[in-house]
Amino acid sequence: MNKLLLFSAFLLLFVYSNESHAQRLYSRIESDISIKEIFPDGTKSLMLGKVFFDVENNSIVYHIAFPEKETMVLKDSLVLSLKDSVLNKKLSSSQLIDFSIYKLALSGELKTFGLDETKFLLGRISENDDGVSSEWIPKIENPPFKIIISQANNKITGIALVESTGKILNKQFFKKYQKIGRISFPTEILEISYTGSGVYKKMMTHSEIKLDNYSDEINSSYDPDIDAFE
Amino acid sequence: MKNHTLKAIAAFLALNILFTTGVSAANGIENSFESNESVFDLEEDFYADFAELDQLEKEVKENGLVDYDALLQSNPDLLSDLNLSNLRTINSAEATEGFSFDDMDWGAFAWGLLCCPVGFFVVAINGNKTSDQKASFWIGWGVGVVLNILYVAAVGNPINDF
Numbered sequence: 001m002n003k004l005l006l007f008s009a010f011l012l013l014f015v016y017s018n019e020s021h022a023q024r025l026y027s028r029i030e031s032d033i034s035i036k037e038i039f040p041d042g043t044k045s046l047m048l049g050k051v052f053f054d055v056e057n058n059s060i061v062y063h064i065a066f067p068e069k070e071t072m073v074l075k076d077s078l079v080l081s082l083k084d085s086v087l088n089k090k091l092s093s094s095q096l097i098d099f100s101i102y103k104l105a106l107s108g109e110l111k112t113f114g115l116d117e118t119k120f121l122l123g124r125i126s127e128n129d130d131g132v133s134s135e136w137i138p139k140i141e142n143p144p145f146k147i148i149i150s151q152a153n154n155k156i157t158g159i160a161l162v163e164s165t166g167k168i169l170n171k172q173f174f175k176k177y178q179k180i181g182r183i184s185f186p187t188e189i190l191e192i193s194y195t196g197s198g199v200y201k202k203m204m205t206h207s208e209i210k211l212d213n214y215s216d217e218i219n220s221s222y223d224p225d226i227d228a229f230e
Numbered sequence: 231m232k233n234h235t236l237k238a239i240a241a242f243l244a245l246n247i248l249f250t251t252g253v254s255a256a257n258g259i260e261n262s263f264e265s266n267e268s269v270f271d272l273e274e275d276f277y278a279d280f281a282e283l284d285q286l287e288k289e290v291k292e293n294g295l296v297d298y299d300a301l302l303q304s305n306p307d308l309l310s311d312l313n314l315s316n317l318r319t320i321n322s323a324e325a326t327e328g329f330s331f332d333d334m335d336w337g338a339f340a341w342g343l344l345c346c347p348v349g350f351f352v353v354a355i356n357g358n359k360t361s362d363q364k365a366s367f368w369i370g371w372g373v374g375v376v377l378n379i380l381y382v383a384a385v386g387n388p389i390n391d392f
Contacts, residue, residue, distance in 0.1 A: 036280055036284075038283075044283055046286050046290075048291070066296070066298065067298035068297055068298060092368065130270075133270070148270075158269075158270040160269045171269065171270065173270070173272060201279060201280075203280055
């Protein structure tokens, strides 16, 4: 029974891992955004627009300008896609916001990607020429994978998901940090996933980053009227 | 009734333990992995692979964020191999719309149920997972939450027993 309780506690801690106790530094962040992707089949994708995140609303809003004008709202367990203020798609989602780079950055948790709030076991820490890397391991016997975080100058520079065999499944790089107010934000995020069908690559770029912008003309961008669609 | 519920939940969690740990010997956690060296090496051709998209971005911005149709008319060569599945780009969860029981991917379901934070990386934000796999992950996560709420309701919060 003790093992059962331990397992249950472990599961609970993981499930509720998003309940961060970190100090919030800012409540809002907005940015121009560019998302480029290359899929394993060789096709490519480009999206340009703006992204808005508000802690109080707990919502991420993408105002996409290219390839098509579209507003996407990630809030609670929903993703709403609006075109010309008309509901285009309504999808189910969950908990993405709590692990978003925006929320982690505003709460000062980006340095460890919030993993120190999840009860992952901090494993080996090693120094290299570029900084420090630390292993975060699921607290189970024979964990099939680990997460490795690379840090330099007290900032996260990379995160990787690695199988116990040493095979890398996914890695992300956080580059070109920009100091804005009291936070440093990586304006360039690179991602590589290795799959059976090939390699997936993604480059996300942020520019014109603003914090705590409460000007009247911008409020509707953070909080579009979606009540009718929820 | 309470005992029956407790037994059912306990049996399910016991199965979870077996499924998760694989009835294995207690090996050291850190010893099972290889070295971390070179994990964060970035392939030399990474940026070069994005050259076409960089050019397209430049073109679009110089033209005041024209939409796809307008750019298609002005410069069709740039758009010849673009994938317009934009929803896939920014919505990692993708759709559960139209999802049925037959579409369930049980591996992804297990990730959501048993190890949500890591499953988040393996499935939810993996651009190469299908919408059905991602939906299965989130369903697994939801089932895990419900089971834990039931468990806590039945026996109290086990964290307090530590």
